[in-house]
Amino acid sequence: MQEDDLAKNLEKKYQKSFYALLIVTTIFRLFYIQWVELAPDEAYYWTWSRHLQWGYYDHPPMVGFLIWIFTAIAGQGEFGVRLGWVIIGSLLTFLLYLTAKKMFDSERAGFYAALLMNTSLLGSTGSVIVTPDGPQALFWMLAIFSGYQAVEQKGRRWWYLTGVWFGLGLLSKYTMILLAPCIFFFLLSSAEGKKWLRRKEPYLALFLGLLIFSPVIYWNAAHDWLSFRFQMAHGLEAKSGAGLRYFWEFLVGQDAVVSPLLFLALIWAMVRSAVSGFGHRRPSFLLLFWASAPILFFFAFTSLRSKVEANWPALAYFAALVALAGIASEEWEEWRKGTRALAWITAISALLITAVVHVQPVHPIIPIRAKVDPTSQLYGWRTLGERIKEVARSMDPGKEIFLLTPRHQLVGEGMFYTQAKFPVYQWDAPQRINNLSATNSPPVGSQAVFFTEEGDELPNGLAPLFDSCEKLETLVITRNSSLVRTHPVWKCSGFKGMQ
16 A cells, blocks of 8 residues: 555656646747747748748748748747747657656656657757757657557547648658558557558548648649659659768767767667567557657668758657657666666766757857857848848838848848848749749849858859849858858849849
């Protein structure tokens, strides 16, 4: 009886600790997202919210829809742009807690999963920086949770929910398609799952997900399969010079986005999930294995023939975090002192790396050159916006002014940090929504502020579009007296049109 009371009190302690963790991390992020400027890709995604459509050159539309919703609620500043991702981070934290708690019947496992999510660099930065990976991760884990519930509780409605999450995940990022084979192989290798393969619900769930995704398919069909073709070439097409070099870059990238020791721990958890799932016939570990290891293996194999971005395998780690939390909660008392010490070192090192990465953009504490510091991409854009507005004030107020730049990320930064006061066009980018073209251009006679990053020459073919272009003083962005980047600026007048 006394042991039961102690166990219940311990479970309550872990439950309270989870809610404290959830509240503290959420409040911190609500402040933090206002302290750093938008990264180039974040600003680019923000432009989508001003041009809503069912597809874009590089991704499906969910990130643009979410930014549109939350900027309508919270304003057109950094807070409004990122608010949705703070909420996603909190929901994902709760979902990992709930999944681990259900699978292992343990508040302790739930707390560990939530703690690992928030100490990992991947989970923590993904809760403050806008990328398509955030909503995709949430829908991925929702689909894993509802798929598990469907098999364990034999509930049809759980299958239909799985289909909804699958479709919403596809609207977030195309790699969500990997969920389908993961769920299929889980069902195929599970005694209970095989029964479901003879029923209609899993197939209806797949159909429902594709139905939700169908507007993106239609958009691609109407645009010569633009986005699909780009992603197939970008992610799967064999590149010259690929091989072990790209594979080692892949491994280093995974170390960086997860943190080195935690990355190794998650691989170990995947292996242990296979042992427990296949060897001991535990459905929870079997599902966690199929939702993690094959994803990592797929991208590892891809890296032997093409360059893999560090964030692409992110989906593999959320199920692995749940598995690691379950193993730790079940076996902690059996572990030797050395194993426990290694677990503490892994968690603390991940927390320290995550803390440093959060501090570095606000107050650099790592003494490296600003130009090679990855957090420098969160710095200097407000200054660029002020410089553009200063140049615009020196131009003829009676004629329309527009901005022109050769990179899609600069389109976003220029538009965001001038508060969208001027139309912004991208030079020579026919696949992008802001491309300057005969059907998308300002009136003849307009004036332009052309700005770029690095370089001292106007792009070929641009100067003849104007009566004159004057090179102005280059904007130099520095951070603690260290060069970050330069922004050459030109003032052009007498736009002749694109005909």
